[in-house]
Amino acid sequence: QVQLQESGPGLVKPSQTLSLTCTVSGGSIDSGDHYWHWIRQPPGKGLEWIGYISHRGTTFYNPSLKSRVSISGDTSNKEFSLNLNSVTAADTALYFCVRGDYGRPFDLWGQGRLVTVSS
Amino acid sequence: SYVVTQPPSVSVAPGQTARITCGGDAIGSRSVHWYQQKPGQAPLLVIYYDNARPSGVPEGFSGSNSGNTATLTIGRVEAGDEADYYCQVWDPISDHPVFGGGTKLTVL
Numbered sequence: 001q002v003q004l005q006e007s008g009p010g011l012v013k014p015s016q017t018l019s020l021t022c023t024v025s026g027g028s029i030d031s032g033d034h035y036w037h038w039i040r041q042p043p044g045k046g047l048e049w050i051g052y053i054s055h056r057g058t059t060f061y062n063p064s065l066k067s068r069v070s071i072s073g074d075t076s077n078k079e080f081s082l083n084l085n086s087v088t089a090a091d092t093a094l095y096f097c098v099r100g101d102y103g104r105p106f107d108l109w110g111q112g113r114l115v116t117v118s119s
Numbered sequence: 120s121y122v123v124t125q126p127p128s129v130s131v132a133p134g135q136t137a138r139i140t141c142g143g144d145a146i147g148s149r150s151v152h153w154y155q156q157k158p159g160q161a162p163l164l165v166i167y168y169d170n171a172r173p174s175g176v177p178e179g180f181s182g183s184n185s186g187n188t189a190t191l192t193i194g195r196v197e198a199g200d201e202a203d204y205y206c207q208v209w210d211p212i213s214d215h216p217v218f219g220g221g222t223k224l225t226v227l
Contacts (some may be wrong), residue, residue: 037216046221047154047162047205062215063120081223096161103209105152107140109161 002027004110006098012117018084020113022097025076026040030055030075031113038071038082040093041112046095053080054102087117121210126221132227137196139222141189141206149208151189153182156203156221165204166191193224201226 020032022036029036030038038050049059054072065084073080084093095113100106120186123143137219141151151169164173165203166182168179179194206219 003198047207047218060215063213091157101151105164105207106154106162106216107164107167107173109163112161 001101002108004099004108006007006095006097006110006112006113008115010114010116012087012115014057014088014117015086016081018087018091018115018117020082020095020097020115021109022081023079025078028075028078029073030057033098033101036071036073036080037098037100037106038095039098039106042090042093050082050084050095052100071081085100089117091115092117097109120213121208121217123206123208123219124218125204125206125222128223128225130225130227131196133197134195135165137193137200137224138223139191139193140193141219142184142187142209143189143208144187144207146189147185147189147210149184149211150170151182152207153191154207155200156205157163162205175184181221196224200224215216 003025004025011020035052035054037052051071053073054061068085070083097110098106099108142157153166155165165176166179168180169184181192183190203221207222210217
């Protein structure tokens with residue numbers, strides 16, 4: 001059974017880079033036709049899609065975040081990662097790693113990692 | 120990019136039917152997915168491709184999609200159905216997923 005688990009710092013200073021990793025247990029990011037996404041949720045607010053990396057390694061980002069975001073994959077360690085630079089308090093959120101094939105629903109979610117941007 | 124709109128809140132008495140809408144331009148021509156999120160938990164897919172129900176989701180959950188409105192229907196609502204519900208579509212123009220703002224379902 002495939003499971004996702006986010007990890008990384010829970011506190012990031014303003015203007016610095018937020019970095020999170022998602023470990024895929026029971027599966028691999030380069031198998032099947034899966035796409036691996038990051039989605040975030042500010043406290044008390046709704047869901048915002050950040051971007052994805054495909055099983056082939058192609059990436060695509062939300063236009064509203066594109067200038068600050070990068071997603072990369074590490075197939076040997078069965079991980080994919082999120083980097084978001086120049087963070088502000090508005091980037092404080094619960095960050096989820098999620099599986100969802102292209103054009104299809106999100107069928108597997110990590111438990112989420114709360115990241116707070118504060119000095 | 121494509122915008123989908125949900126009512127912020129819906130309230131219903133136990134045993135009644137709850138209907139949560141998701142509005143968008145010609146949304147009936149797109150596939151809509153619905154997620155349930157309870158406090159402190161990750162979202163859970165409850166309806167996909169407008170009206171398909173994943174295994175393990177109670178039969179009371181159903182969906183429809185036509186014209187400019189998609190609807191999630193929860194029959195015989197229980198206290199355990201109280202949660203936030205999000206609709207989601209894939210915008211073929213901007214080529215990325217889009218979420219509605221979410222609807223808080225309150226069971227009175």
